[in-house]
Amino acid sequence: MAVDMNMPILIVDDFRTMLRILEGFLRQYGFTDIDDATDGQKALELMKRKKYGLVLSDWNMEPMSGFDLLKAVRANPAIQTVPFILITAESKPDNIIAAKQAGVNNYIVKPLSAVTLKEKMSTVIGKF
Amino acid sequence: MMLENEHYESRLPGDIYSEIKEICNVVKEIQQETSGIMYNRKMADTTAQLNDVLQSTENATNTILDAATAIKKISDGINSSQEHKPQIENHVNAIYEACTFQDITGQRIQRVLKHMSLLEERLIKLSKTAKVSAENPSPSTPDDVENSALTNGPALTADTPSQADIDKLFD
Numbered sequence: 001m002a003v004d005m006n007m008p009i010l011i012v013d014d015f016r017t018m019l020r021i022l023e024g025f026l027r028q029y030g031f032t033d034i035d036d037a038t039d040g041q042k043a044l045e046l047m048k049r050k051k052y053g054l055v056l057s058d059w060n061m062e063p064m065s066g067f068d069l070l071k072a073v074r075a076n077p078a079i080q081t082v083p084f085i086l087i088t089a090e091s092k093p094d095n096i097i098a099a100k101q102a103g104v105n106n107y108i109v110k111p112l113s114a115v116t117l118k119e120k121m122s123t124v125i126g127k128f
Numbered sequence: 129m130m131l132e133n134e135h136y137e138s139r140l141p142g143d144i145y146s147e148i149k150e151i152c153n154v155v156k157e158i159q160q161e162t163s164g165i166m167y168n169r170k171m172a173d174t175t176a177q178l179n180d181v182l183q184s185t186e187n188a189t190n191t192i193l194d195a196a197t198a199i200k201k202i203s204d205g206i207n208s209s210q211e212h213k214p215q216i217e218n219h220v221n222a223i224y225e226a227c228t229f230q231d232i233t234g235q236r237i238q239r240v241l242k243h244m245s246l247l248e249e250r251l252i253k254l255s256k257t258a259k260v261s262a263e264n265p266s267p268s269t270p271d272d273v274e275n276s277a278l279t280n281g282p283a284l285t286a287d288t289p290s291q292a293d294i295d296k297l298f299d
Contacts, residue, residue, distance in 0.1 A: 017190060017228075024196075028221075110232060111229065111232060113225050
């Protein structure tokens, strides 16, 4: 099934330059509906109001981290199936194991490339 | 941070007492170097400098991204050959990817700031608990004092004078 390029995507990072970079890549791929948030709490509020097709989130944010956001999403029946990719500088095996156990769909380590982002997104939402 | 001025006969083991005394001596040296300014001010300056780095790199990164986005828009708009468009896109992507440095360095700086804050708290607590008095450090030479006063590093961005301001002083 072809990927709907109009699907809403939520990007979450406390560094605004990262949000710009991610949005730049997504628009280049052809996605048009992109929202952003600067921490997990704000992202969760957005997710309660709008149905997203994919969440791309950093890990280290305050007051709510991307890891805590992931756990909150998976614990909420209304949004628990939303595809979720962590994009983070955290690269220890413990982080990756914890994220997998919490239900992350894929895991990208920073610094990221446009090619890697597209590849990992494709494994989660389909080829585009 | 206030160091106790009274001498106190420590009941700590000798080697630990010596180490704490040494740390307090270093702290007092810092106070002396900054002409009696509280240690907190020195830490505050360091924190401000690092925060300035964070802000400056963010500003510069945004400028680079603006330029890359503009190049992409122009490329999309002009009637360039099929060969050139992917090349331009690749170069623009390379700029975007390189700009992720700001996120990584920003996170590192935030961690340093956090550790410094913890260190400062611990030093204050330690000096109060041990009630160790610092000795006056060896007096600096006049050259040392002058060099120290002239070597401040870059001013914070908000305080940096323009070239025009410098020219006015110079002329």
